[in-house]
Structures are given as C-alpha cells and as structure tokens.
Amino acid sequence: MLFLVLASSALVAPPTVAVFGGSGFVGSRVCKALVDCGLSVVSISRAGQPPAGAAAQSWSQRVDWRSADALAPPPIPLPKIDCAVSCVGNMRPSPNWSGFFGLHWDTEVMRRENGEITERIAEAAKRAGASRFVYLSVYSSTKFAYCGALEGYIDGKDRGEAAVRRIFGDANTAFVSPSLIYGGERFPSFGKLYAAVAGSPLIRGQTQFFKALKRRAATGWGPGDAIGEVALTPPCDVDDVVKATVACLLDTIPAEMRQRHTEQQRIENELRLAGGMPGTPEYTYLNVDGTDQIREVAKVAGTQAILAAAAANAKDTEIAEDAEELASGLAEAVAADAPWQSPSAYGSPMEGALMGFKPLLFPWPPGLALFAFFATAVVANKLIIEAGCRRARLGRCDKLEVPETTPPK
Numbered sequence: 001m002l003f004l005v006l007a008s009s010a011l012v013a014p015p016t017v018a019v020f021g022g023s024g025f026v027g028s029r030v031c032k033a034l035v036d037c038g039l040s041v042v043s044i045s046r047a048g049q050p051p052a053g054a055a056a057q058s059w060s061q062r063v064d065w066r067s068a069d070a071l072a073p074p075p076i077p078l079p080k081i082d083c084a085v086s087c088v089g090n091m092r093p094s095p096n097w098s099g100f101f102g103l104h105w106d107t108e109v110m111r112r113e114n115g116e117i118t119e120r121i122a123e124a125a126k127r128a129g130a131s132r133f134v135y136l137s138v139y140s141s142t143k144f145a146y147c148g149a150l151e152g153y154i155d156g157k158d159r160g161e162a163a164v165r166r167i168f169g170d171a172n173t174a175f176v177s178p179s180l181i182y183g184g185e186r187f188p189s190f191g192k193l194y195a196a197v198a199g200s201p202l203i204r205g206q207t208q209f210f211k212a213l214k215r216r217a218a219t220g221w222g223p224g225d226a227i228g229e230v231a232l233t234p235p236c237d238v239d240d241v242v243k244a245t246v247a248c249l250l251d252t253i254p255a256e257m258r259q260r261h262t263e264q265q266r267i268e269n270e271l272r273l274a275g276g277m278p279g280t281p282e283y284t285y286l287n288v289d290g291t292d293q294i295r296e297v298a299k300v301a302g303t304q305a306i307l308a309a310a311a312a313n314a315k316d317t318e319i320a321e322d323a324e325e326l327a328s329g330l331a332e333a334v335a336a337d338a339p340w341q342s343p344s345a346y347g348s349p350m351e352g353a354l355m356g357f358k359p360l361l362f363p364w365p366p367g368l369a370l371f372a373f374f375a376t377a378v379v380a381n382k383l384i385i386e387a388g389c390r391r392a393r394l395g396r397c398d399k400l401e402v403p404e405t406t407p408p409k
C-alpha cells in the first residue's frame with residue numbers, strides 16, 4: 001500500500017530505504033536484497049562501511065554507507081528517506097569479566113542497546129520522512145522463556161517495539177521476530193543440522209504433545225516449558241529472515257496469511273500462563289513470529305520476482321507492468337554477482353556471532369569447565385553409590401559402628 005502511494009509521484013528516483021545496522025549479519029543481507037530489487041539504500045552503522053568481504057561486491061557499491069552512532073548525542077544524519085528497517089540490536093555478553101566464569105549480560109547495556117537505541121532510530125527515521133518501519137525483534141517464545149535470564153535484552157526489545165508502534169502507528173509498523181539465526185558463516189553446518197533435528201516430526205510432535213497436555217493444566221505453558229520449546233525450535237535461515245523483512249517492508253504478505261499468523265500467535269499466547277503472558281499483544285500490527293511463519297512468508301511473499309515487482313510498482317507504474325521481465329533481469333544480475341561471499345562483520349569470526357569476542361575466554365572455556373564440573377560430580381556420585389552398594393553386598397555395612405549418643409539433658 002505504502003509503495004502504491006509512493007508511486008503516485010511517478011517517474012521520480014527509486015524510493016530510498018534506510019537500513020540501520022546495514023553492516024551487520026542480517027542488515028548487510030537486507031541491503032543486498034533491497035539493492036537487488038532496484039531500491040536506493042542508505043546504511044547507518046558506527047562502522048559506516050560494508051562488512052569485510054562485501055566491499056568488492058557490486059551491490060555494496062550501490063549502497064550509501066554512512067557512519068553514525070545511534071546512541072550518540074547529535075541527531076543521526078540521514079538524507080530524505082521513504083521507509084526504514086532496523087537490524088540494530090545487541091545480545092552479546094558483557095566484555096567485562098564478572099563472577100567465577102566471567103560470562104554475564106549487563107542488563108542496563110542491553111536495555112540501552114536494544115530499547116533506547118530503537119527509540120532514537122525510529123524518531124530519526126520519522127524525522128527523515130519514513131512512512132513505514134520494519135524492526136528485527138525476537139521470537140515471542142524466546143521473550144517468554146528468557147524474560148528473567150535475559151531481562152535487559154527482552155525489556156529492550158519490548159521497549160523498541162513500543163516505540164516503533166508509537167512513532168509510526170500500527171498500520172505502518174512491522175516486526176520480524178526470529179529465534180536463533182544461522183547462515184553465511186554463522187554456524188553454517190551446525191545451523192543446518194540443528195534445523196533438521198529440531199524440525200523432525202519426532203521433536204515437533206513431542207512439543208505439540210506437551211502443549212496439548214498443558215492446555216488442560218491450570219498453570220498453562222510456563223516459562224520453564226518455553227525454555228525447552230525454544231531450545232527445540234528450529235533456527236531461522238538468514239536468507240528467510242531477509243526475505244520476510246523485505247516482504248514486510250514492501251507489504252507483499254497476503255491478507256489471508258497475515259490473519260492466519262495473527263490467529264496462531266493469539267492461540268499460542270493464550271496458552272502461556274493459561275491466559276497470556278503479561279503485556280499481551282494487541283495484534284493490531286504486523287508481526288512475523290518464529291521460524292515457521294518466517295519461512296512461510298519468505299516462501300510465499302518473499303521471492304525475488306514478487307519483491308522486485310513490488311519495488312518496481314513503487315518506482316513507476318509503467319515499470320510495474322513489465323515487472324516479470326524486470327524480475328528475471330534482476331535475477332540474472334543477482335546470479336552474475338555470485339558466488340555470494342558471506343561478509344564477516346569487521347573481519348570477526350563467524351560474522352560477529354557470540355563467539356570470538358573479548359575476553360576470548362568465554363563462552364567456550366567456562367562452558368566446558370561447567371560441563372566438566374557437572375560430569376565429574378555425576379561420575380563421582382555414581383562411583384560412591386556403587387562402592388556403597390558393593391560394601392553393603394559384602395555385608396560390611398552391618399559392621400558399621402554407630403556412635404552412641406547421649407540425649408541432651
């Protein structure tokens with residue numbers, strides 16, 4: 001709808017999309033997808049440059065890379081834009097060592113770098129002329145499961161969502177809410193394996209079975225249940241997340257699918273704590289929640305042909321008539337860009353995943369130490385019990401001398 005409105009000012013330059021966090025793991029791919037659709041793209045991040053490995057690729061030369069700290073006092077410098085996507089967020093552990101294992105999340109930093117930052121970004125985008133805003137949030141089950149353990153991150157995401165809705169209104173707001181994202185150089189093989197195992201009928205079936213059981217329980221589905229559910233949810237392929245994000249931006253999701261997804265979200269939420277998690281959503285805005293919905297939107301509403309046609313529609317109605325031709329032309333251009341080299345944010349390993357950040361000691365070594373500690377405890381416990389049983393079998397237990405105790409006077 002937005003782009004049909006924009007099309008009324010036909011034969012102007014292509015609509016400009018601001019991608020906040022365009023140098024990141026998801027953001028860089030969103031920039032590429034938008035460029036491939038023929039849109040004009042400006043990326044804002046502190047680095048102000050494409051991720052390592054992407055600088056030489058043709059799409060990155062068509063992006064206006066700008067450097068700005070969205071949390072710093074001066075307003076974020078933006079040209080006139082038509083709409084915006086925010087892929088900014090942080091859930092990395094604190095780089096400062098704390099406690100025995102060192103691994104911890106700083107609640108206030110998480111709140112600021114997910115909540116306050118999104119508020120400022122949405123305000124800046126609105127000031128620069130954006131009429132629609134898509135925000136990369138997080139899966140509702142993850143929010144429910146980790147609202148205690150990752151309080152700052154979840155609070156920040158909630159605050160970010162509330163700010164976007166307040167500033168843009170529900171009709172012009174969309175959230176894409178994935179669980180763990182894999183692809184490119186982030187967990188490439190592990191991600192596929194995890195998705196295959198967690199997506200198997202056996203694993204999915206057991207989650208559905210326990211949900212059906214809990215539907216009758218007075219407590220409903222609690223955060224403890226949701227922790228297991230999130231662990232057994234297939235992670236999202238980054239390409240699907242990108243397609244769903246661009247589909248939300250270009251408004252290509254069919255109304256029927258949107259309603260069905262909203263209904264699924266409502267039913268899921270009702271099960272939580274037998275009546276809905278606190279701050280129950282109003283479902284008046286678009287939210288593509290979780291791997292299944294993201295995959296479906298990517299497949300049905302996020303194909304290159306559909307996205308290119310929607311983008312062309314925004315540029316010029318005449319071009320829109322030749323959308324299929326344009327789409328196939330763009331597809332060829334995309335193919336010519338291949339092979340897609342996965343960018344590696346700032347050259348960091350695994351495209352800036354949790355691993356590889358300082359202090360380098362976590363999270364693997366403390367994780368291994370913790371595992372070794374519990375494994376030793378379990379094995380030692382088992383050995384002690386077995387030794388006790390052996391002694392009992394040999395009858396030595398009978399000879400145990402029990403010291404006589406004198407009752408207190």
Ligand SMILES: NC(=O)c1ccc[n+]([C@@H]2O[C@H](COP(=O)([O-])OP(=O)(O)OC[C@H]3O[C@@H](n4cnc5c(N)ncnc54)[C@H](OP(=O)(O)O)[C@@H]3O)[C@@H](O)[C@H]2O)c1
Nearest residue numbers: 021023024025026045046047069070088089136179180181
């Ligand atoms: N990855 C996942 O598994 C996952 C799962 C669920 C939800 N999400 C959400 O998806 C979004 C994208 O995740 P991602 O993995 O792509 O993150 P990422 O690779 O860490 O990218 C974050 C981007 O935000 C930019 N940024 C951070 N702080 C900034 C600041 N103060 N000012 C301007 N730009 C800033 C970063 O660039 P600079 O550092 O150069 O500023 C980077 O471009 C996040 O909101 C995240 O919460 C991710």
